[in-house]
Every structure is written in structure tokens, then in C-alpha cells.
Amino acid sequence: MTRRIIIVGGGVAGTMVANRLAKSMENEVYNGELEIVLIGDTGKHIYQPGFLFMAFNEGFLEQFAREEKYLLHPKVNFVMDAARHIDVDRKRVITGKQSFDYDFLVIATGSYPDMESVPGLAAGGHTFYTPEGAERLRYEMLNFQGGTLLVTIDVPHKCPVAPLEFIFMADDYYREAGIRNKVQLKYTYPIGRVHSLEPVAKWAVKEFEKRGIEYETFFNLEKVDPEKRIAYNMDGSEHPYDLLIAIPAHRGARVIQDSGLGDEDGFIPTDRYSLKMEGQDCVYVIGDATDLPVSKAGSTAHYEADVVVRNLISELKGLPATHRYNGKAFCFIETGLNEATYITFNYKQPPQPVPPSEMLHWFKLSYNEMYWLSARGIL
Structure with a gap:
């Protein structure tokens, strides 16, 4: 019997989870034992930190955008459609055109200004x-x-x-x-x-x-x-x-608000360590969609993706989900057009900016290019 994992949201969090899970469970995926479905409402995947550089005429949108289908593992089923309703009681996601039952759900619906x-x-x-x-x-x-x-x-x-x-x-x-x-x-x-x-x-x-x-x-x-x-x-x-x-x-995504899953701002109550939705053992929440006291940032989603994938693999193999997220985040901070610093922190350790340097600025620019490897689940 094929088990299905639904991932709602094709941003950094959802894409990383889909790719890392498909790579880690390739035998099960190719044997038809596991189906991974990623639901996204756009075919474009955009690296959002690039917007800052666009504002200063240091880049253009086409440099920070890729076709989502080309970023995904070939065995990830990409459904380009808007999720309209998430029914956690019936374990079902309803889109504008169809509905999907799931064994496990990953909500990665992000946020919007x-x-x-x-x-x-x-x-x-x-x-x-x-x-x-x-x-x-x-x-x-x-x-x-x-x-x-x-x-x-x-x-x-x-x-x-x-x-x-x-x-x-x-x-x-x-x-x-x-x-x-x-x-x-x-x-x-x-x-x-x-x-x-x-x-x-x-x-x-x-x-x-x-x-x-x-x-x-x-x-x-x-x-x-x-x-x-x-x-x-x-x-x-x-x-x-x-x-x-x-x-x-x-605010959180409209589908979260319409499904009655989030708080008044549309963010989902999430266990800060397991990353499971409060009260739902088969639902993980990741990235901006959570109500966690951590930065809503790409690096946060990256570290959370590691935990979610490892826990999903454990559960698919009949083991308990023992991996824990410690609140880790890492952020470059541009301190001008040619220098940068960075901070790293977690639930227990506060950040401490290091002296800015041109080298860190170039590290930041390098990661702008390497991001696509992260999205593919390679880096």
C-alpha cells in the first residue's frame, strides 16, 4: 500500500523537504511504496533575499527565480494549484481542482507582507x-x-x-x-x-x-x-x-486562516522542538507558517527542514520521531554595499555580530548563487 506525504507550499521550506525526503527515500519512492506530493500555487520559485539587492539596482528578478519543476527531484509529484482547505480531521488537502488524502502532511505555506x-x-x-x-x-x-x-x-x-x-x-x-x-x-x-x-x-x-x-x-x-x-x-x-x-x-497564508488552523494572524501553533502542529501527530509545520519564537528566515526553514525530514523518515520506518529542532538560525547582515557581518543563534544561545568585512559580503553573494543547491537538497 502506497503511503502519501503532502507538502503544501513550494517555497524554500517545502522544496527542501520534498527534495531531501525523495533523495533519502529513493528506493521506497521508485518502488511505489511512498508518494511525495508538493502543492504550490505558482510555477516560479523565487529567492526572496534577492529583493534587497534589486532595490539597490544590484540584481534583477530573473537572477533570483527558477522554474519550480526543474528544482524538484523527478519523483516528486508537483501539483501547481492553490490549496483551498486543509482538513486535518479527515487528513485531506483540497485544492482548486482536486483533493488529496495524506498519511503525513507538511505545511510550508509561508507568510506575506x-x-x-x-x-x-x-x-x-x-x-x-x-x-x-x-x-x-x-x-x-x-x-x-x-x-x-x-x-x-x-x-x-x-x-x-x-x-x-x-x-x-x-x-x-x-x-x-x-x-x-x-x-x-x-x-x-x-x-x-x-x-x-x-x-x-x-x-x-x-x-x-x-x-x-x-x-x-x-x-x-x-x-x-x-x-x-x-x-x-x-x-x-x-x-x-x-x-x-x-x-x-x-500574515500567514489565507488557506491557513480559511481552514481555521492558525492564530489571528494566520500562524499555526507548533511544538518548538518536534515541529508538529499542536494536537496533530501527523502534521508538521515549517518555516514562516509556524508561530515559533524564532526568525522567519530562510536559514530557519533550512534547519527545520533537516529535522522534519529525519523525523518523517523515522516515522515511515515505524520508529518514533526523536529528532529535535533547537531554534537554530544563521543570518548574514549586509552592513553596506561591500561589507557584511553575520549572526548565529538558537533557543539558548543569543547572537553576537562579528566585525564586518568584505570577505563576509562575498560569502553572502556566494550563497545567493549556492542557494539553488540547497533548494535541490544537495547542499
Whole structure:
């Protein structure tokens, strides 16, 4: 009897799980004992960290996109269709065209930036968190001749260090353009420090002060007036801008909300160690779809994928799922156009940025290319 594993979501998390599982269980897959089905609503696989580079005219979308079907193991059944409903009681996934029963389910539906979360934001602000947003922002960055560049941030959001990367790269970008003295860079954050991770926040403040980057904490964007170009904080203060870059709150996928599986923001209650959905022994959750207190980042999905695949293999072989995720994440941080640092941390060990260097910047650029090997389950 063939057992079926359904993976919902064709981003980094879902693709890695599908490929690693197919490679590890090739005999069972080729013998027809195991079927791996990946459901994705688009045929394109996009490397999202590339959006940051697009905003600074350091890359184009075609460099960061591949056809999903060419990334997948040949025995992974790729279904290009939108998942409409996940029924965990009947162990079934319903798409726009058909339905699939499963023995095990991996939910890797990701998250999306909600530019409609604040009145006026979609009309008055820009973001580099979508391919369309990054392309529009590139035009604005190239043609910006001076004034106030304001960065606002809401939580939760994916790649938590990306807003810091953006402001550091903007500082470098306008210095090289010879107009940094005409540009007021202002970075804001919604809590009492400039980043959720305290060691990162302390390091970033020193960098801000060294570079003349203004910052404000407890800034919670309430509304935007696109015509007057004013951002309003919830404390009632007004913040005029010439260019507004927003990282809005992210939400879980609509199918999660429509299926009644997540919290009010669409993120699924997940065991922080086993990565199983709370109360569901046959459902794993991975990447941005979880409600875990870890960074919503590609490296997080990468490390989680290792745990999920190893546990699935154990369970398929009749063994208990004993592998545990320890909260590990690794993030490069671009500190300009030619230098970078990195942080690594887990549930117990806090991050500590290392001194930036050109070498780390090139490591970051190298991984932008090596990512495709990771997605294929090779690296």
C-alpha cells in the first residue's frame, strides 16, 4: 500500500523537504511504496533575499527565480494549484481542482507582507519585501535626490535583519552617489530598542551613531497620508517624509486562516522542538507558517527542514520521531554595499555580530548563487 506525504507550499521550506525526503527515500519512492506530493500555487520559485539587492539596482528578478519543476527531484509529484482547505480531521488537502488524502502532511505555506494593515500605507509607502515592490523601489532609490528617507517596521516580519541591511546599504549607496549630506536617514522600530534581539540592537545603535543614521524606538505606524507625505505614530506624533520604506506586519497564508488552523494572524501553533502542529501527530509545520519564537528566515526553514525530514523518515520506518529542532538560525547582515557581518543563534544561545568585512559580503553573494543547491537538497 502506497503511503502519501503532502507538502503544501513550494517555497524554500517545502522544496527542501520534498527534495531531501525523495533523495533519502529513493528506493521506497521508485518502488511505489511512498508518494511525495508538493502543492504550490505558482510555477516560479523565487529567492526572496534577492529583493534587497534589486532595490539597490544590484540584481534583477530573473537572477533570483527558477522554474519550480526543474528544482524538484523527478519523483516528486508537483501539483501547481492553490490549496483551498486543509482538513486535518479527515487528513485531506483540497485544492482548486482536486483533493488529496495524506498519511503525513507538511505545511510550508509561508507568510506575506500586508501593506493594507495600515491606512494609507499601500498608497504612500514602498517595500522591498515583494518582487513588484522591490522593482518600484529601485526606481525611487535611483531617482531620489535628497530629503527624508523614513523606514517603518511592524512585527512580525520575515528576515528580521533585512531592515537593518537596507538602512546600512542606503547609507553607503548615497555616500557613493555623493549626496549623503542631502539625505536624512531615519530608522524606526516598534519596541524599546532598534531590533528584537538585544545584542543585535546594541550593535546596530553603535553603527547608527557612527554613520549619522537617526533612529526612534516605540514607533508604531498608525496611518499614512500619501498626499502630505506624513507618517503618523500611534502616540500622535507626525513624521514628514520624502520617501517611505515600510516593512509591514506579515500574515500567514489565507488557506491557513480559511481552514481555521492558525492564530489571528494566520500562524499555526507548533511544538518548538518536534515541529508538529499542536494536537496533530501527523502534521508538521515549517518555516514562516509556524508561530515559533524564532526568525522567519530562510536559514530557519533550512534547519527545520533537516529535522522534519529525519523525523518523517523515522516515522515511515515505524520508529518514533526523536529528532529535535533547537531554534537554530544563521543570518548574514549586509552592513553596506561591500561589507557584511553575520549572526548565529538558537533557543539558548543569543547572537553576537562579528566585525564586518568584505570577505563576509562575498560569502553572502556566494550563497545567493549556492542557494539553488540547497533548494535541490544537495547542499
